[in-house]
Amino acid sequence: MNLALLFDEDFVAQDRAVLQGRRFEHIKSVLGTSIGDHLPVGRVNGQIGLGEVVALTDSEVELVVLLDQQPPPPLPLTLILAMPRPKMFRRILQTSSTLGIKDIWLVNSYKVEKSFWQTPWLSDDNLRENLTLGLEQAKDTAMPNVHIRKLFKPFVEDELPALLKGKQALVAHPGTSTPCPTHLNRPTALCIGPEGGFTPYEVGKLEEAGCQSVHLGPRILRVETAVPVLVSRLFDACL
Structure with missing residues (x-):
């Protein structure tokens, strides 16, 4: 602490x-x-x-x-994250808070098991506790906002386009031809799928909403690794 x-x-x-x-x-x-x-x-x-x-x-x-x-400035990032496995969810939440991410959206995906949504770590008290641990690590005070959306298609069709307005929108997807950009330092939205990635249908819907698919190279990373790697690549403030 x-x-x-x-x-x-x-x-x-x-x-x-x-x-x-x-x-x-x-x-x-x-x-x-x-x-x-x-x-x-x-x-x-x-x-x-x-x-x-x-x-x-x-x-x-x-x-x-x-x-x-004043606390350190926040990252201009909206993180849209397929609900991770409960055993790694706490670590991802703390890491995101430490990195300065203030807008976190937890969404469903075909490869997200239904049981993941039953984890007690999604309770308000547990969310606050883990976000607090991340802030204490970074010497920050601005509490992130966490939004939970358990239906993928309604979120992508009804909410995501407005959420992406004015932002560079990216979806991390191995196998695409475009490498992840660097040195953005501008309002950005980043979508990260579950273990195994988003399905082709889900990637297509995200692209329809305005996201560009990008990759980190040939290696497949765990979600808890991909989050800090992608964020540090995108923003100079993390270097």
Whole structure:
């Protein structure tokens, strides 16, 4: 945890916050913090700064906080991701948050098993927890938005064209002739399929909506590898 992320409910006064649970345990046991020490903090969707430890018990830590700096800028990226396997979903979510992706769409695909949508990691509390872990790693405060769409065709036909407006739209698809572009640094939408990729029908629908198919070369990557590789290739801010 490179930054303690503070939520509105943590504040007991305008400049004081009390932390319990995971964040408290990390501050006390991992960082070995004592009264008078300072640590990086940030308020969700707000500024970052420092927190001074003014009280420390067996269950909570109280901080006086000064927030006077802006968080790192977000990536101008909309990530459209076929629902991954639950065992890798948490890692992908944390990685996306760490990289600065603020707009994440989880969509269905023919190769997405129905059971994937039953994972408890899709609950609001678990989504927030994993996005928070990614923000803390990156010393960021801007909470990403996650949208869930369980029907592929209605999403692609009814919502995607408007979502792609004003953006360079790409779908990662091995075997296509166009390599993934680099140094974009402009509003972009990136579609990444499930393990095994989108079906030809799905790729066709994405292309009809305005996406261009691109590839990363002959190697087939796992989704959890493809996400950071594609994002770092597209945006200089990740280099």
